[in-house]
Structure formats: structure tokens, C-alpha cells
Amino acid sequence: MKINISITDDHKMVLQGIQSMLNNTPEIKVVETYETAQETINGLEKQCPDVLLLDINLPDINGIDLSKQLLKKHSDLKIIALTNFEDISFVKRMLKQGVHGYLLKNTDKLEILEALKTVLSGELYLQKDIQKKLINQTPKQTFNNGLNIKLTRREQEVLQAISEELTTHEISEKLFISPKTVETHRSNIMLKLGAKNSVGMIKIAIENDLLT
Amino acid sequence: MKINISITDDHKMVLQGIQSMLNNTPEIKVVETYETAQETINGLEKQCPDVLLLDINLPDINGIDLSKQLLKKHSDLKIIALTNFEDISFVKRMLKQGVHGYLLKNTDKLEILEALKTVLSGELYLQKDIQKKLINQTPKQTFNNGLNIKLTRREQEVLQAISEELTTHEISEKLFISPKTVETHRSNIMLKLGAKNSVGMIKIAIENDLLT
């Protein structure tokens, strides 16, 4: 039995590169390649591979949402995130969504094979350097980006209130502070969580169990 | 071993009523009563009962959020929702949060005892009439309120886009429709989900697995 894999990447070159790297490997078969998130979603409907190598910097949908979506539909699918992005916080978010591996794009053939076998055996695959980074994470050194989110007591209260559909003004009355202060907090929370608006804020908050 | 229960209700009369109904029952002990959500949260920190009879129409926090919160902190706690509210959709949302029973307030002593025993044995307790309603639910008869949410194809797309932190304008471009149309959809979605704003929308959407 061959291992069926599909690849999604918006750069044709990357697509080609990986494909040629893998195509002369007898135990691997690249069944499909996609260039957008939407293509991938549609494609997997018809043909779901064993493993999907997924670039997570796609134009249409972000990698976190996409992998979440795909995994929900295809519970047996293994996803290996593929990216140049070495941001640890991002890795964490991906893993939290249930992604099975995380590869940087400057990877050689051997490592890809290794990764494929690892995830197929049900284990998590992380590259050495990413592993190191994850381990060397003293809670200090992630400050404002991504996971490992440290909200202050007050920010936590404001976040909670926002999640309860209160308006800025209502929150200010509830906490006995000025609306302007609430705005400041809201905006700081968004910065810390990396959200574009309240909706993103609440999404990330829920994902990361920030709501009591 | 007595069964320790606490009661939360903002109407003193109800509090009194239930308490007197239960106090001359040897196997039950009412350890605390609370009148607000906040009191309850604080109170359970010190003294967590076996079962909490919880009115879900409290002034400060809504029942769904509150029970979710309490259950997260006190995983062994059983909660029986207490309400006049016969809305099936609401019942469903409560159950989804992990509430163990749902009692209407016009309940007699026997039924309360029955409910307490049932939830303590780990089962779900629902009153006969609510059970009936749940069963007789043809997918038709819930239209605009609460659970059993039926979003149209387009609404689903708009919801998804909103959850991806896109603005109305961005969504309109993505879906090739007018911003005004997007607004209409947004507003219809909020109506269907019973949300006050986009934040509530996304919260409910996530709770109910409406996002792909």
C-alpha cells in the first residue's frame, strides 16, 4: 500500500519541488496538488489523501482556520503544516488545531519522509529546531505575540465582558471605569491576541480558553 | 451521607419556597443560597455543593455562560437549571453546556427529589413535558429562535467570512455582492442566532459548530 499524499501551496515552484522530490520515492504517491484553500477544500471532498502537506500562508484562508476545517471534515487525514514561518506562537496554535506536523520549507527529502512516517504512525512531527524553541520557551520570552497570552487582571475582565456582548459603555458602568479606559483595554487585548477586531478576539479567546 | 445542595435565584420567594420544600427532607441539606451570579461564583469557591439549583434568568450573567463557567471550575458539580422558560432552544443550549437537568419552576417536591437523585446518579433529568417537546421537534417548528439553527447557504458564507475577521466591505468583495446585502445577511444571522452583536454571533456559532 502506497502512502497517498496531496500538497497545497500557492507557489507553483514549491509545489513542483516537493513533488519531484517525492515522485521518485516508490512508497509515496502524490495524488493531487492544490494552489488555494478553496481548491483544497473541494478537492479533498472527492479525493482524500492520507497526508496533506499544507502551506499555511495561503491567500484566501489562513492556515489555522483551514486546517481546523479540513480536520473536522476528514478525521483520518493527517496534516503537516508547511511554512517559512518560524513563529513559535503560530506553531502552538496550529498544533492546538490538531495539526500533526510542522515543517519549515527548507526541508530535504529525508526529513519529509521522516515526517510522513511519523504522522502516519499517529505521532506528532516537529523539526529539531522547532522542538528546541518550544522547549526553550521560558514563559518570559513570549511577550506580545501569539500564544502564551498573558492578559492582566483587568484585561481579562474586559475580555470577559466583551464576550458577554456588552458594549464599551456598559462595560465601563459594570467595572466603574471610563469608557475610554475600556477602549484602551480592548485595544491592548486585541494587540496581545493579534486580533483584527472583537470577533477575532473572541475566537482566539475561546480557542485558548481565556474565557472563564 | 446527606446530599448537599445550593440554590441560586434572584427572587427571594422562590429561594424560600424551594428551601422550605427541601428542608424537612432528611436526605437533603441546603447549604447555601445565592441571589446573583457573582455571589454564586464566589460562594462555590468556598463551598461547593453536590448539586446547584440554578435559576437561569439572573440579572448579572446569563444562565448559559454562568453554568458553563461554574462547570469548568467545578467539574464534579451537578447543575439543574431552574426556569419558567419553556423555550426548547434554550433547553438545548443549556444541555450543550453540560447542565444535568432542567426544571420548570412550577415543580413539586417529589419532582425535585426525583431530579436530584437522577442527576446525582450521573443521568440527565428532564421533565416529562420538556422531554415531549424535545422529541416532537420536527426540524420545521423551530424557525428563528435559538438552536436548531438553519442558516441559508449564503448566510453560512457570510458568517464564515465574519468569523475570519473580514469587514462588511471585504466580504462584499469576496462574495461579489453589495455591502448592503452583506449587512442584511449579517443582521438576519444575528436574528436567527439571537445574538446582540457580531461577538455574540461568533460565540454562538462556535458553540453550535456552525463554522466549517
Added chain:
DNA sequence: TTATTTTCAGGGGAAACCCTTAAAAATCCT
């Protein structure tokens, strides 16, 4: 052909979001 869905508009008010600046207040450090 009714019902539902999708489309769109005008117009207005509220709320959110952004940027900057900054002063108390609480907390931490040695």
C-alpha cells in the same frame, strides 16, 4: 404559484477602532 432566498438601497445613530499622550497606582526589585 406561493414561499423562501438573495439581492440591494437610503438614511441614521451607535459602537468600534486607531493613534497619541500621559498621569496615577500598584507591583516588583535589590
Added chain:
DNA sequence: AGGATTTTTAAGGGTTTCCCCTGAAAATAA
């Protein structure tokens, strides 16, 4: 105890987005 840091507070002032109401015409579906 005294300075350093973080947190909390707040304002001014502007832009954008959201939310609400009404009304209505196509396009689809039942």
C-alpha cells in the same frame, strides 16, 4: 525604603465599521 516596571486609568479627536429600520425587486425552490 526607593527607584524601576507594569498596570490601570483617562482624554482628545478622528475614521471606520457595525447595527437598525424600512421597503422592495429578482432569483430559486417547493
